[in-house]
Amino acid sequence: MLREEDFAYLRRLLKERSGLALTTDKAYLVTTRLRPIIEDHGLKDVAQLVSRMRGFGASEIIEQVVEAMTTNESLFFRDSKPFEALISMMLPRLAAVRGANRPIKVWCAAASTGQEPYSIAIMLEENAARLSKNGVEILATDLSQAALTRARMGEYTAFEVGRGMPPHYLDRYFQKTGRNHYIIAPKIRSRVTFQCRNLLEPFGQLGPVDIVFCRNVLIYFDRPTKADVLNRIASIMPQDGYLVLGGPETTLGLTDAFVRHPEWRNVYLRAPVVGSASSLASVRICA
Template identity: 45%
Template sequence: MTDIEFEFLRGYLKQRSGLALTAEKHYLLESRLMPVCRRFKLSGFSDLVGCLRLSRDGAIERAVVEAMTTNETFFFRDRTPFDLFRDVLLPQALAARAGQRRLRIWCAAASSGQEPYSLAMMLAEAGPRLAGWRVELVATDLSTEVLEKAKLGLYNQFEVQRGLPVQLMLKHFEQVGEQWRIAQSLRDMVDFRPLNLLHPFEQLGTFDIVYCRNVLIYFDTVTKADVLRRIAEQLAPDGAVLLGAAETVIGITDTLAPDTDNRGLYRHGRALAAGAAAAPAFQPAVRRAVR
């Protein structure tokens, strides 16, 4: 791969996916995209770049972006965001949304489904407390390939052993040959949709809780600030955002700010600055219609 080809591909990926590759990622780009060349019978990177310049083949364009997407995930990853859901966010929602009996959750980088299915299991474990509630769990990802895997809800032995307590595996999964499939009732709880976070997403409607974890680390500061600003616009005034363990809003945007009472949670920056303590969490909010 020549330096000119590398610079074109780096710019192409930044524009299409937000991925900010540094100059030393030359080898990573080669190793991820050479299989794409072989798959589409291209002679090499010059041929690949030519196809992308001409926008000749949408399948090649999607394959290039998806090849560079990191889909590392596992059930109950980093545990703390799920403890916060169980111990803080869900109890607050049950109290404050009792009149509406509606809760909307968005997993903004769902990958192969372990994160939204972890939340679905926690909601199922809540049982009678959510009887009569309308709970919407929307899960999006840039990669259509991993979304198809997520919809199937089928995982190998290694995947179900990563973070998934054995009692939940036995309760919510059935063995299919050498793999494990999550229960149909839980698959039905999750609405998987393709979405590029660089594109508008106001059509998703307003959410009470947003999980946007381990994706902002691949963006530059300007892109991070833009995505966080637009997430804040889709967040109920008293809603909460959870980011990855290595991610923060500090020094990036003031549209969201850390919840000083709960490490790892972020809420509307303006509300916290104005004295969020004066307003109890999860007050009922007027919502935009979901189209």
């Protein structure tokens, strides 16, 4: 049984450290996610875990708890539409207004174990001829060091590659290393740079970033945190940049920095700057 005071402590800590806003009905999620940590440390229950977290020299176990609670499911080519929009619309239109020596930068925020950035890298490899004018840099970040370690290795189980990965891509870009494991090709792995970053912390030094994939992470934040993250993303994007959110996410009511793309679901444009050309004209140019 999860005591109310222990749940309250965990909710405060996770909000401060990661932005994760646990609602009161998520007690079951806490006990499920933290069970392996409790067992690894030879503890009895969440109450003993919280007691250890409150003690001296608890930074390591606190980090384990935050990582356990914030590591989310990731799939290859999750919702194919954003990847179609990237290749058919975003990259060609950005390349048309960039010099040949100006690489286009894509940032995958909350990249977890790497399926999303590697999906993008595969799409770039598949479309290399038509996108050859500009180089594309892929930066993938996550709060979890454990998730990033797995992502850098590029090794996945048969179950993981079987969820969303088209069979011809599996044959072309993965090597089977065991009965149930596959490792991604070096040429795909080398396209992605992984860094440990917290979305609650400043990331101005990342900019300018032309395309931001920030999918299925804002749903775990409260409204003020969502608005803050979105506004800081906007601050490092050029006026013709693109933001891609997850299916249940939106910028509506959170920030005026973005407007929804008129054709592509979950794709957002930077809102026109007040005092510039008319809003309608600006959207048409950027779209």
